[in-house]
Amino acid sequence: MRSVITGTGIGVPPHVITNEALSRLMDTSDEWIRVRSGIQERRYAELGQGSTDLGVIASRNAIADAGLAPGDMDAVIFATMTPDHVLPGNGPLLQTALGLGDIPTFDIRQQCSGFLYGLELADLFIQSGRYRRVLLVGAEVHTAFMPWHLGWDTLIGQSTREITEAERAENTLSRDRTVLFGDGAGAVVIEAREGEAGLGTIRLHTDGAGAGVLTMTGASFKRRPFVTVEQIQAGETVPVMSGKEVFKSAVTLMPQSVREVCAASGLAVEDLDLVLVHQANLRIIEGVQKALGLPPEKVPHNIERYGNTTAATLPILFHECRQQGLVRPGMNLVFTALGSGLHWGAALYRT
Numbered sequence: 001m002r003s004v005i006t007g008t009g010i011g012v013p014p015h016v017i018t019n020e021a022l023s024r025l026m027d028t029s030d031e032w033i034r035v036r037s038g039i040q041e042r043r044y045a046e047l048g049q050g051s052t053d054l055g056v057i058a059s060r061n062a063i064a065d066a067g068l069a070p071g072d073m074d075a076v077i078f079a080t081m082t083p084d085h086v087l088p089g090n091g092p093l094l095q096t097a098l099g100l101g102d103i104p105t106f107d108i109r110q111q112c113s114g115f116l117y118g119l120e121l122a123d124l125f126i127q128s129g130r131y132r133r134v135l136l137v138g139a140e141v142h143t144a145f146m147p148w149h150l151g152w153d154t155l156i157g158q159s160t161r162e163i164t165e166a167e168r169a170e171n172t173l174s175r176d177r178t179v180l181f182g183d184g185a186g187a188v189v190i191e192a193r194e195g196e197a198g199l200g201t202i203r204l205h206t207d208g209a210g211a212g213v214l215t216m217t218g219a220s221f222k223r224r225p226f227v228t229v230e231q232i233q234a235g236e237t238v239p240v241m242s243g244k245e246v247f248k249s250a251v252t253l254m255p256q257s258v259r260e261v262c263a264a265s266g267l268a269v270e271d272l273d274l275v276l277v278h279q280a281n282l283r284i285i286e287g288v289q290k291a292l293g294l295p296p297e298k299v300p301h302n303i304e305r306y307g308n309t310t311a312a313t314l315p316i317l318f319h320e321c322r323q324q325g326l327v328r329p330g331m332n333l334v335f336t337a338l339g340s341g342l343h344w345g346a347a348l349y350r351t
């Protein structure tokens, strides 16, 4: 029995935010963002639109693409680091919004590796015979992390006021992170099928010693109360990142994981037709491609249009590759990701 992706869908929010628009809010530039990250624009959610809402749109599209109805799902895995609420998770909210019926929902939080970890769980669910149809969703609304109360109205065209120098200075404090992230969702339906196609070897890794390189320490249950105005004013509710350390880990560990799944499956790296890399930075994606010695066309990217959407990058990219006819029957495809945790790994998928 194999776990086969039979439907894909995406849910991307309406506001297209260019680098130029961000440079009106803080000291940054289109040139800096393009050169350092490859990002040209990203999507921002509407005020009041959460990751569940985007996940619902993506899921509806994925279920329809699979030729199924919401009531056909047996279980949901929802990967996000930006849930609507601390509790409950997005799973039950999505279940009710979609009318999935009384099925179990799992909320997982492996950040940029969330989709990859979700693939492992879905495959284990299907291999065990427990569930036959799993809906796997990756969705994020990162904008709530961003201090856009200082200029948000201007950014989404709801005001023409100029932001103040004080607001600009404050927005600039988090510019190394905020310009990289965007909002979005992707979903896949995974079904039990006989045959050659489906998920193959998956290798997942965690190293908590690297937890500090990408973390958010404000709004913590180690604190009393768990969030205060002072924490917000000190910028502690915005994630902190040692960009260079994450970068180095990414360009080393993702190629290593791809080689690991190839070796475990008796494949050479050259046998791979497509490698879908978590979309965090175009320089990282190109670094992985070069480290593996693959031609650029085997490592597609869409970070230019979405920025880093964390758990949503891989399902959005996979969906777009299918739409563009890049995914054809009989291919060896690998998904790979690395992110906060640190969590990383790779999953082989035979189309």
Ligand code: UT7
Binding pocket: 027, 028, 029, 032, 033, 036, 037, 112, 175, 176, 177, 179, 214, 242, 243, 244, 246, 247, 250, 279, 280, 281, 284, 308, 310, 338, 339, 340
């Ligand atoms: O999803 C997984 C998690 N995230 C990642 O994988 C991200 C990994 N890291 C990266 O992508 C890169 O390290 C960054 C894009 C975050 C930064 O690129 P970098 O080449 O490592 O730049 P840097 O941090 O060394 O900064 C260079 C300069 C600094 O100024 P000084 O100290 O040289 O004067 C920064 O203050 O660029 C400045 N800078 C900016 N300038 C304009 C930082 N952010 C910005 C900005 N606009 N947005």
